[in-house]
Amino acid sequence: MAGFGRTIHCMLITAVISFTLGAYYQNYDVLRRLCYVIDDDPYAFHIKDKLYGTVGLLQNLAKHGFLEFSKYLRFFKNNVGRLKANESYSCLPRIMKYGFPGMEDLRVYDDFVVSYDRRNRVARWVYEHLQTSSIFNTVGSRRMAEYKADLGIPSDFRVDTTDYKDSGYDKGHLAASGNHKSKQSHCNDTFYLTNIAPQVGEGFNRGCWQKLEAYVRDLCRRYGSVFVCTGPLYLPRKSDTDRWYVEYEVFGPKAIAVPTHFFKVIIVESKLPGGLPYMEAYVMPNTELDEKTDLRSFLCDIGVVESASDLRKEEKQNQ
């Protein structure tokens, strides 16, 4: 009888331990697979906190944040191989550190992120993170790069290189190619037509806008880490009849919109430990501007840019 009692005892203990181990293993497995989904899909990235909430036992591990757990997984990935070959979403946590202005039609490249506006066939916004390594480098050169269509956009909304022909507008970069020199592939990516908008050449793309891009790079040289969000605006103007109208040109068979203005929101990170980032916004009309105009005259309240574009306000982001 003592033997039987001991057997029952041992079985009970084994049952509890094995049950826990089974649950733990399964939980680990789910969390690992969730990480792949989050890594590969911006939608999942957006709701990652909720997703992690679905996993119980290992929740504490997840609480340390996606980044840490992701790093922890890197070893596994590198050694076991990935479920998918595509690594391109791994830049998201770095570039989108200050949150997504929106989640519409994201195109994630290796060194910048684009939200594409299907209706206007121009980006909604382009987000970049400038570091000194990406600027003071001679690896990437725009001489090797060529404009190309992004085949990830459905054909109806996709812009091809031929569409800009005879339009009279420059193929203007939103994420400037000079900001992505650490790899040739990064520089090449800026030539995707999703990152291109029709800009007035003389006096804008080759004038004041270029000066603004140089100013951003200068900020990066001085402070080391700069985030830039660039995009088009379609601002209304008053007609003779005292009513307000939005009016912008569209060209080519795809009806590509010519924005009336362009904006840049700049976030400069402080070099001091714990220092707050500094923000400023610029809005420039897409017309021939006097090159002698002081850049400061294009300074604009960030709230105005947010409200004129469809950038999400922080109040929404935090919900």
Added chain:
Amino acid sequence: MAGFGRTIHCMLITAVISFTLGAYYQNYDVLRRLCYVIDDDPYAFHIKDKLYGTVGLLQNLAKHGFLEFSKYLRFFKNNVGRLKANESYSCLPRIMKYGFPGMEDLRVYDDFVVSYDRRNRVARWVYEHLQTSSIFNTVGSRRMAEYKADLGIPSDFRVDTTDYKDSGYDKGHLAASGNHKSKQSHCNDTFYLTNIAPQVGEGFNRGCWQKLEAYVRDLCRRYGSVFVCTGPLYLPRKSDTDRWYVEYEVFGPKAIAVPTHFFKVIIVESKLPGGLPYMEAYVMPNTELDEKTDLRSFLCDIGVVESASDLRKEEKQNQ
């Protein structure tokens, strides 16, 4: 020795069984929680197939589809109580049966779904599912309803009732109030200003557009189940200088856009078992139209509507 051997034997069997049970239990738990997340969040709904892929052991169960599993869970939910009181996303699988035209700024009401265009302060599209119960009912009445702002939209992009004052435009319903009569709350929801667009009153909202709405209800009476996607268009027109321009009015301090056209895409489900749904699209200019105009003259290729609006093409949806 025989007793010891038997003990080891029993322990091994117990260990295997308990480990499996533990894993199974944990898996079931994760799947159950994932269902809550999917039920509560349109983003999660969009990637539900990927999410289910993260769960291993119970994957077969999930393969039977979200709807079935959701039903299976309903018993559990109703008896145990929900994690959140908000039930409003439960209509999504029914209304969005044919997929989302886009995932931008979704507002999910009890009987229709809105994608809100922050930039224009007008919906991008409104999706409804009409059943005979929602039309031939006298519970919901528009006399009891009042126009109201949707406080879920950030204040910068939110339209208030005062904003339409002196604009000269009707507060036109996108999801018609007459389509949502099965509950007073459903009818009230159609008066949220997210479902309202500035429409020319005489000859449009109170003319041809109304006729189109009546025609949709007639289809519903005849076929029992009709899906309708309604939205604004901002179409370009040729100027005197032979270039194309998009031009539309904006009014009020919030700069609410007045669409140049409105579209309705209609999906009529077949009454025959296994019968394919029938689709058609209408596009009407937002101007005073002759009420005698035949509705068929506004028929339009669905591809044209998709390409002129930013509705996602199927090729993208299936990726």
